[in-house]
Amino acid sequence: MNDIIPLITDLKIKWHKLQSTIQKMNADACIITSNVNIYYLCGQIFSGYIYFPSEGDPLFFVKKSQELNPDFQTVFIRKPEDITEILKSKGIHHTNHILLEGDQISFNEYTRLQAVFNPDKTSNASDILRKLRMIKTPWEIEQFRYSAKKHAEVYAQIPFCYKEGITDLEFQANIELIMRNNGSIGIFRGFGSNMDIYMGSILSGENAGSISPFDFALGGEGTHPSLPVGANKTKLKPGTSVMVDMAGNYTAYITDMTRVFSIGKLPDEVYRAHQLSIDIQNRMIDEFKTGLSCADIYNFSLEMSEKAGFAKNFMGTRQQAKFVGHGVGIEINELPVLTARSKDALEPGMVFALEPKFVFPGVGAVGIENTFLVKDRELEKLTLFNEEIIELGVASDALLC
Amino acid sequence: MNDIIPLITDLKIKWHKLQSTIQKMNADACIITSNVNIYYLCGQIFSGYIYFPSEGDPLFFVKKSQELNPDFQTVFIRKPEDITEILKSKGIHHTNHILLEGDQISFNEYTRLQAVFNPDKTSNASDILRKLRMIKTPWEIEQFRYSAKKHAEVYAQIPFCYKEGITDLEFQANIELIMRNNGSIGIFRGFGSNMDIYMGSILSGENAGSISPFDFALGGEGTHPSLPVGANKTKLKPGTSVMVDMAGNYTAYITDMTRVFSIGKLPDEVYRAHQLSIDIQNRMIDEFKTGLSCADIYNFSLEMSEKAGFAKNFMGTRQQAKFVGHGVGIEINELPVLTARSKDALEPGMVFALEPKFVFPGVGAVGIENTFLVKDRELEKLTLFNEEIIELGVASDALLC
Numbered sequence: 104m105n106d107i108i109p110l111i112t113d114l115k116i117k118w119h120k121l122q123s124t125i126q127k128m129n130a131d132a133c134i135i136t137s138n139v140n141i142y143y144l145c146g147q148i149f150s151g152y153i154y155f156p157s158e159g160d161p162l163f164f165v166k167k168s169q170e171l172n173p174d175f176q177t178v179f180i181r182k183p184e185d186i187t188e189i190l191k192s193k194g195i196h197h198t199n200h201i202l203l204e205g206d207q208i209s210f211n212e213y214t215r216l217q218a219v220f221n222p223d224k225t226s227n228a229s230d231i232l233r234k235l236r237m238i239k240t241p242w243e244i245e246q247f248r249y250s251a252k253k254h255a256e257v258y259a260q261i262p263f264c265y266k267e268g269i270t271d272l273e274f275q276a277n278i279e280l281i282m283r284n285n286g287s288i289g290i291f292r293g294f295g296s297n298m299d300i301y302m303g304s305i306l307s308g309e310n311a312g313s314i315s316p317f318d319f320a321l322g323g324e325g326t327h328p329s330l331p332v333g334a335n336k337t338k339l340k341p342g343t344s345v346m347v348d349m350a351g352n353y354t355a356y357i358t359d360m361t362r363v364f365s366i367g368k369l370p371d372e373v374y375r376a377h378q379l380s381i382d383i384q385n386r387m388i389d390e391f392k393t394g395l396s397c398a399d400i401y402n403f404s405l406e407m408s409e410k411a412g413f414a415k416n417f418m419g420t421r422q423q424a425k426f427v428g429h430g431v432g433i434e435i436n437e438l439p440v441l442t443a444r445s446k447d448a449l450e451p452g453m454v455f456a457l458e459p460k461f462v463f464p465g466v467g468a469v470g471i472e473n474t475f476l477v478k479d480r481e482l483e484k485l486t487l488f489n490e491e492i493i494e495l496g497v498a499s500d501a502l503l504c
Numbered sequence: 505m506n507d508i509i510p511l512i513t514d515l516k517i518k519w520h521k522l523q524s525t526i527q528k529m530n531a532d533a534c535i536i537t538s539n540v541n542i543y544y545l546c547g548q549i550f551s552g553y554i555y556f557p558s559e560g561d562p563l564f565f566v567k568k569s570q571e572l573n574p575d576f577q578t579v580f581i582r583k584p585e586d587i588t589e590i591l592k593s594k595g596i597h598h599t600n601h602i603l604l605e606g607d608q609i610s611f612n613e614y615t616r617l618q619a620v621f622n623p624d625k626t627s628n629a630s631d632i633l634r635k636l637r638m639i640k641t642p643w644e645i646e647q648f649r650y651s652a653k654k655h656a657e658v659y660a661q662i663p664f665c666y667k668e669g670i671t672d673l674e675f676q677a678n679i680e681l682i683m684r685n686n687g688s689i690g691i692f693r694g695f696g697s698n699m700d701i702y703m704g705s706i707l708s709g710e711n712a713g714s715i716s717p718f719d720f721a722l723g724g725e726g727t728h729p730s731l732p733v734g735a736n737k738t739k740l741k742p743g744t745s746v747m748v749d750m751a752g753n754y755t756a757y758i759t760d761m762t763r764v765f766s767i768g769k770l771p772d773e774v775y776r777a778h779q780l781s782i783d784i785q786n787r788m789i790d791e792f793k794t795g796l797s798c799a800d801i802y803n804f805s806l807e808m809s810e811k812a813g814f815a816k817n818f819m820g821t822r823q824q825a826k827f828v829g830h831g832v833g834i835e836i837n838e839l840p841v842l843t844a845r846s847k848d849a850l851e852p853g854m855v856f857a858l859e860p861k862f863v864f865p866g867v868g869a870v871g872i873e874n875t876f877l878v879k880d881r882e883l884e885k886l887t888l889f890n891e892e893i894i895e896l897g898v899a900s901d902a903l904l905c
Contacts, residue, residue: 138698142730146729147730150698166717167717169717206610209630211607272684279680280681283676286727290701290702296539299691314569314570316567316568328543329834331570354730355728355730422569
């Protein structure tokens with residue numbers, strides 16, 4: 104078992120970085136209330152607010168009688184309007200410039216907090232927190248390692264989830280059971296309103312090219328118009344691939360790993376495209392040593408796909424995603440994003456997923472996805488698992504790397 | 505199979521109600537972009553905006569090349585800023601008063617839309633939509649009936665999910681598999697930021713009294729600090745109850761149903777409290793005929809609990825929920841809310857869950873929850889399933905009503 108409670112020393116790395124930013128922005132305080140950022144900054148979720156002054160310890164204003172870490176300065180409140188009196192009693196009378204989570208809290212929550220603190224100015228804390236969260240702490244990296252290990256252990260059992268004639272959805276439900284029995288937390292957090300999903304995605308056959316309204320790399324029709332993504336009850340049949348992109352949510356830090364299975368053999372070009380995905384990954388690992396930006400990775404992925412004649416299959420067919428990877432963390436779509444327009448370099452402490460994928464109408468999707476930790480001199484692959492296309496319904500040897 | 509696509513005539517009931525409200529508020533238009541309200545108003549989810557003028561047909565501005573219902577007036581856009589030009593070409597030059605979803609979209613999304621439309625005034629569309637959604641249409645009621653039927657069929661298989669010595673979480677994972685194989689969509693939507701949950705909740709023993717930061721009737725510690733609600737790996741042991749409150753998410757319209765199982769026999773007072781929950785439900789059904797408000801139901805539930813000596817167990821122990829039921833729909837916490845302070849009466853077309861529950865330290869939680877449709881002259885119980893405490897590990901007869 105990994106240590107699910109962060110040490111206060113690890114939390115203080117984050118607090119210190121946040122307070123430096125508050126100071127740089129000439130702000131007086133940052134108010135955190137979204138579940139994701141509360142979890143990031145204190146290692147547990149509570150209903151309430153963290154008040155981060157530009158200097159000194161944060162105050163934890165808690166709305167329910169939940170016990171927090173005894174190292175925290177906790178104050179119980181009934182509503183946010185109670186905060187002002189408490190701050191006054193601590194000598195804090197007015198705050199000019201406050202940071203609030205503009206991308207994560209609703210307009211009404213935001214304006215209520217504006218009314219409570221009555222500052223001259225507010226700025227966007229969501230942006231700041233997303234940038235801080237991009238560089239992971241030692242404890243966070245341990246969480247990823249644990250998720251990655253469980254992720255691979257569960258994927259090793261995938262061949263046993265298959266029976267001839269089943270649908271993508273039945274196959275997925277069998278995988279979900281194994282995930283849960285291996286400690287999958289269940290939920291799957293994403294940034295923004297277009298990230299609805301349930302436990303991950305299985306795509307097979309024609310469905311791999313279906314357009315989804317959500318912001319994932321690939322789509323899928325889904326089983327219901329209220330959740331149009333992923334499996335759509337396609338029967339798994341010979342000559343089609345089955346792309347498995349189920350969540351690595353075994354801690355709050357999600358690893359992202361895609362592997363491809365097949366029913367019988369696939370057309371030759373499909374195997375070539377799968378190998379191209381592996382080649383793209385290997386080029387990234389090699390070229391990292393000589394310096395690599397996020398845009399470089401997207402650009403050579405697209406270029407290699409064009410050269411191999413797979414441009415029309417790259418990241419979808421009828422609709423093509425304009426990124427080939429993304430940061431991961433408490434949310435599945437953290438920074439950086441590997442797009443042509445990105446200005447980010449790869450920096451030590453980043454954890455990101457690379458997912459060059461190719462869609463073939465009538466066959467399905469191929470390509471791998473792995474999660475990498477950026478270190479000083481190398482990229483460390485965290486998700487270690489056989490990268491070939493694995494045929495289902497055939498006795499398979501050890502799959503774990 | 506139920507009809508998962510709403511008829512345009514059913515959608516027009518909703519459009520008409522929304523437009524009447526827009527007119528009553530002297531507003532020019534309402535802009536809808538949250539997944540929940542988009543689904544409500546068009547029966548599918550897309551990435552983009554519905555522009556509802558105070559008169560005439562709505563316009564559907566779609567950001568991805570997803571196909572919508574051909575009955576809709578669809579316009580493809582790249583970003584919300586494109587909308588203004590298109591409106592101008594239709595003769596709409598300025599809108600004075602616009603309704604935006606202030607409780608559902610982020611501060612930054614809201615202010616971006618304000619900049620696009622540049623109105624003199626905005627008001628809260630979230631509030632309006634929540635009130636409209638409170639009264640269900642005929643198609644919506646059919647969706648509930650389908651969810652309720654599947655919900656009961658899945659609950660009938662719960663005794664087979666139990667094996668001596670398993671934990672609440674293993675028991676839950678077995679139920680989840682049956683849910684998925686019976687068409688559970690998986691996700692579980694809630695209004696507000698304090699409604700994180702995965703597929704529902706199983707509470708047994710001491711864990712039934714654990715405080716959660718989320719706004720459900722009961723809590724539970726959960727298995728991880730990033731999702732502190734529900735099962736916490738408690739071993740199911742003799743003399744404890746197992747409360748099952750798993751989602752009825754077999755359509756986008758969620759039914760809510762709680763049933764209680766036991767390992768061996770429970771203390772007498774616990775059976776009495778369970779019977780009290782059934783009595784509260786029956787009193788509500790009886791008294792409905794003579795007129796009943798939401799507050800009445802909460803008040804007599806509390807009063808009956810006090811009289812029976814169970815006030816300290818009612819809706820929790822260390823923390824007690826201040827409601828005894830709530831509307832259900834596309835979200836699990838719709839209007840009305842059954843609290844002491846509610847001003848709502850029960851109106852035909854409402855669908856709500858009543859859940860008088862009692863927590864006994866060391867034993868667990870008891871009480872039932874059912875979903876009701878309010879009709880002209882009676883309350884119709886939608887979730888039909890044996891209401892007694894069912895002993896696990898004992899051969900059981902037919903459980904379906």
